[in-house]
Amino acid sequence: MAEMLKIDNIHKTFNAGTINEKVAINGVSFSLEEGDFVTVIGGNGAGKSTTLNAVAGVWPVDSGKIYIGGDDVTKLSEHRRARYLGRVFQDPMTGTATTMSIEENMAIAARRGKKRRLTWGVTKAERETYRSLLKTLDLGLEDRLTSKVGLLSGGQRQAITLLMASIQKPKLLLLDEHTAALDPKTAAKVLEISDKIIADNHLTAMMVTHNMKDAIVHGNRLIMMHEGKVILNISGEEKKKLTVEDLLHQFEKVSGEEFASDKALLS
């Protein structure tokens, strides 16, 4: 088993030196083996999404190192790091280009990390590949290859973004609360698709979520964060037996506070 992601003691403070100073990540370290699917949970401002953005290279970290598939990517800019990563965002608007067609979005994703040349953007052969990939979603999108993505619903867009993230197998799939903006039924469907794509492609994945139940049900590992630190790192058999009550209990024990997010309990 190869180590796919290694985060080594990273720190990030936003607006350092101003009254808005916020320590977002305060010494986070963990690593993922190939094929690991970790769910990351925690209250608002715990640093979950910030950690994920640090891995994605949205901005440079203040200190610490990040390795993906053994390569030190700490200093790589976001678009250069993209060749290692598949990403799905919280806002369904973020993952796709709305004024472009479904096939164009997929073609752009198929060329992730490659040089953009002056050859035609979507070939006939790939069109067929995309059609069969879309068919696996079972959303009727396979007949709408040339439709603008802007015409699709949030759930459909997240499903397409998931496909896009996996067309070219990434070393690591980053899911940033990607079902939080969807209605419960659609969210369940998108989660189901996520599980399937991760399993079918044997992906290593990291899923940030607000929802404790989702965090327990999905993946083989679970990380809980609080105030920019990892306070819980569970895997294997222990993860399988975990319940929401256990998690709440653990959270109170480690943090000395009550779990502050109503959303996590209610949803």
Next chain:
Amino acid sequence: MAILMFLDPMALVRSMPGAVAQGLIWGIMALGVYITYRLLDFADLTVDGSLATGGAVAVMLIRNGVNPWVSLLVAFLAGMLAGFVTGLLHTALGIPGILASILTQISLYSINLNIMGRSNQAVSVDKYNLVVSLRYISESAKVRIFATCILFCLAIILLLYWYFGTEQGQAIRATGCNPQMARAQGISTNFHIVIALMLSNGLVGLSGALYAQFQGAADVNIGRGAIVIGLASVIIGEVLFSKLCEGKRFAFAYTLLSVIAGAIIYYIVINVVLWLKLPSDDLKLFSAIVVALFLALPYLKGKYMKKEKKSNG
């Protein structure tokens, strides 16, 4: 009613070929504006400077014995250089886009004066074998000038249609539509912003060079308010023809055609305004009002439509 007696309908008819030719030439500039404003989502005011640069470069080259066709190519390259500067100011130096383009535009004013040595330079169709000239409009050779202008426009539309279908063109469109998505897909947004600004201003420079030959002179002030004319063309084209283009095969080519059509309509309207003997001093004010109206129209329509049917998600 009395005023209508002074208006000569034949004069209006006579002015139309000129208006259409002007629309075709400025339509090339409008295509440049379309690239930045619509595809890249970048308000690029470099245009006002690079249009005059294209004209200045072409006229000075022709006066120095360079082939007028070659001068068009060099004007295109000069425009690209202007776009490159705006792109660098924005991406490498972090200056907000609109401000970066204003800085380039202002500096181009001085540069254009330096290129020409004074504020305007003539180039006579009698002395040089120009690509297009106003002079032919009223003569038998007017078929040639229209053929030239139309072929130019069609060739550029064809090239743009191809380019924006390539991997690189798609990367530019993704950058303009959703930079976050673009970066997540490994697209260098900075690189593609610069490329798009260069292509756009290249077309603007080419348009300026054609227009200078058409007019028989280059003028340092020719570009003043060009961006407004470009926007007007883009928006008139959209408002009038977007329904016709939507969902069609080659929809993008039709959209580009509609930009040219928008420019032609703009010049026809301007000619009507002049024909009505409205003071030409007020033309820029009139243009601005037209653009403001057409810009506001889709917004107001959207606002009204939203109230009509709220649930859609």
